[in-house]
Amino acid sequence: MGVLHLKINGDDLEVAAPGHWTLLEVLRYRLGLTGSKQGCDKGDCGACTVLLDGKPVLACLTLAATVQGRHVTTIEGLLPAHVAAGGKGADPVQDAFDRCGALQCGFCQSGMMLSARALLNRNPQPSDAEIKDALSGNLCRCTGYTQILQAVELAICEAAGRTPTPRSWERASCADSGAASASDSGERSA
């Protein structure tokens, strides 16, 4: 058992944990930060994704002892970071996931949103292919991914002041789902 000096979501923390504990175990079982999910626990699913110095990594394959002094962001840190940067409420990615219904069970969601946030931080206007590539290490067993991609697109469009284009089969875009109008006829409204 040793004392680890970790920077989690902007806080400097001292945590006692054995050397063979992963970052995921320290987050969940020492710090109570259970937003990072323990899925496969061996690198296959992306549910444990956190940001290390802003880049998405898998906490289940990271020894906590090796990230001392580096900045770790978990899903619990997204809203406070957004507020600290002058924003209101949840991170726009979280907000877009909520409004697009980009989840069912929610297990993949923390990792998905962190991968998306990291992408938008380094490239605010990614192409569809770049979005898919950035999320390709995060598995979702429920949604079929469509709403997830739409949520990221919504966050991108809103940041740029654009309205996302509704898809041909949509009654209305998730941006204004309250206002289904011309698309009721099944035609593309944009």
Place this chain on the structure above:
Amino acid sequence: MLRLPKFEVATPKSVGEAIALLAEAGPSAVVLAGGTDLLPNLKHELATPELVVSLGAIRELAGIRLADDGTLAIGAMTTLETVASSELVRARAPALAQAASLVAGPQLRTMGTLGGNVLLDTRCQWINQSYFWRSALGFCLKKDGTKCHVVEGGKKCVAAASNDTAPALMTLGASLALEGPSGKRSVALDDFWVADGIYNKKLAHAELLVEVRIPPLPQGHRGAYGKLRERASIDFPLLGIAARLDVGTDQRVAHADVVVTALAAQPRRVKLVAETLRGVPIDEHELAHAENATLETSAFGRAVRSIAELAEKQCHPLPNVPGDADWRQAMVPVFVRRTLLAAARRAGPVHAD
């Protein structure tokens, strides 16, 4: 939940310090780079070290530089993401950049290093499993058991070399700079492998991979990487194919090479590739405009086709990694052909998405 076995962690600051720690601790110590191969293997109890020596804090091990003589030297701790996106690597060694870009998924490329990829343990669907899973089958030759589940009655482990960058580096004529308790040495990657799935490399205990070196390549060098896998991300290769094509100033092939991996314990160089392609004219206009089917009627296309046939005869996928072995066998010529054509067109990587 998959717990790691109990061990201590050391974070040395220099290569010398790391070697000393490893030498002193003996075989109960292992090296940790990005951890994306080692930690799943430890979670599966394929090894139970007492000390894990992390190279993460050794600055001198990361980075890409072009030496005065044109050698491209890539530090062992350079991440795959950095290798894949480096302009220097993309321009000089396209097959390597492409192979690195197709390893696993984005998070694993941010964590995984080139050194760790070169030194990746061999893979097999009967071994990359939890201790409990393996125990139900009575284990196997590679760890804790006495028989092989891939080759009935087999006396040798044929777990598959599955590192995407290895075949690319072999076509590039790369060598490894190693450093250990008895000093430094350099070994050609071609001579580094051993045909034994239990441990397929000539690396001594306490020896570190410091740098991967790619010798200067001729002006007309072209390369590509092709990867067969079930999903377009995350999965290890079911076949990995690196192709090299050097085109001379006379617009004829001066040198060519094809290396295939995910077969058995070491990557396999397809024989007679250079002989078949040498001197064959390259028609840039045709390459740029013709469909593959049309292209295949040209002298170059015919040579590519006969190399695909050679590869099919020489490469024999085994039921060691997931995916039907017959299907993988049938895909050998398809992927060899596509990867060579991609190299000629300065395109690639070749993969399903």
